[in-house]
Amino acid sequence: MARITRGGFNGSSILIKLLVLQSLSMLSLGQDFDFFYFVLQWPGSYCDTKQSCCYPTTGKPDADFGIHGLWPNYKDGSYPSNCDPNDPFDQSKISDLISRMQQNWPTLACPSGSGSTFWAHEWDKHGTCSESVLDQHGYFKSALNLKSKLDLLQILESAGINPDGGKYSLSSIKSAVERAIGYNPWIECNVDESGNSQLYQIYFCIDTSGSNFIQCPVLPHGKCDSTVEFPSF
Numbered sequence: 001m002a003r004i005t006r007g008g009f010n011g012s013s014i015l016i017k018l019l020v021l022q023s024l025s026m027l028s029l030g031q032d033f034d035f036f037y038f039v040l041q042w043p044g045s046y047c048d049t050k051q052s053c054c055y056p057t058t059g060k061p062d063a064d065f066g067i068h069g070l071w072p073n074y075k076d077g078s079y080p081s082n083c084d085p086n087d088p089f090d091q092s093k094i095s096d097l098i099s100r101m102q103q104n105w106p107t108l109a110c111p112s113g114s115g116s117t118f119w120a121h122e123w124d125k126h127g128t129c130s131e132s133v134l135d136q137h138g139y140f141k142s143a144l145n146l147k148s149k150l151d152l153l154q155i156l157e158s159a160g161i162n163p164d165g166g167k168y169s170l171s172s173i174k175s176a177v178e179r180a181i182g183y184n185p186w187i188e189c190n191v192d193e194s195g196n197s198q199l200y201q202i203y204f205c206i207d208t209s210g211s212n213f214i215q216c217p218v219l220p221h222g223k224c225d226s227t228v229e230f231p232s233f
Contacts, residue, residue: 033072033080033129035217036206038146040065044163044233045200046108048192054110061106063163063233065152068201069122070143070210072129075217084128089120093136097144104147105140134210142210150213152202155180156230167227173199183215189224197225 042065047053055061073079094101107118119140127139134142153163159176161168170187177185186203205216 032132033208034075035073035208035214036130036210037069037071037073037220038143038204038206039068039071039201040147040150040152040204041068041201042163042199042230042233043106043108044231045190045192045198047233048198048231049190050193052110053108054112056102056107057112057114058102058106061108062103063153065202066108067105067143067147069126070130070139070146070206071126073218077218077220080129081125082128084131085124087128087131087136089116089123090136091116091119094119094140097137097140100144101140104144130210133208139210145211146204146206150181150204152177161230163230163232165229165231167229168199169227170224171226173228177202181213183213186216186219187224187228188220188222189228192229192231196229197227198229198231199224 043053043061043063071079091098101119102115105115105119107113107115109118123136123139127134127136130139156162156173156176159172159179161173161176173187174185181204183205187199188201188203189197190200192198203216203220205214206212207214
C-alpha cells in the first residue's frame, strides 16, 4: 500500500487551499449584482453650494443633466465596490467615446480637469463590479446610451419645471418623470449657499444588461424638502 508521508499530505493541503483562494478570487472579480442605479446630476446644483465647482478644461458644460455614474447594486440596498484592481481605468479603451463623455459626463470637481480622473473613479469603484456583463468600453457606452434615451431636462421643462431658480414640489418632479418613462425615479437634494434644498440628482434603475429602465427594487436613503429649488446654470 502506498504510504502518504506527512510532507505529501501538507503539499496536498496547500494545493487545495490555493485552489480555494483562486476560486474565491475569481468570484470576487465576477460578482453578481441585481440592478444598476443610473444617476444624472444637475450641474447648477453641484455648483450652487458653499463648495462651489470648477468647469472642466474643455470649458463650461451644457446646461443639461450630466451623468454621475452607473452603479451596480443589490436588492438589499448594499452594493459591491472596487471589484477588480487588476483592471484599472484605461482611457485608450474608450478613445472613440471621449467627445460624448466630455459632453455628457463632465467633471465639475476642483481643480479643473479633463474628466479622466472622474471617469477612472467611476470605473474603478463601480464599473469593475459589472465586468460579468460589461467591459470598460461597454460600461461607458451603456451609460451614454441611457443618457441619449432620456432627455431629462426636456421632460421636466415640458411639465413646466424649469431651471430658473424657482421652487417646485417634489411630487410634481417625480410625476413628470414617471409619466415619461413609466417608472418612479428617486430624487436626491443638496443645499445651496443659503441652506435651501435644491434638486441635485435623479436616480433611475436599470436592468443587469445596462440597457433597460426598470422599477427600482430598493431606493437609496435620504430625503428632500417637499418643495425644492431648481437653480439655473
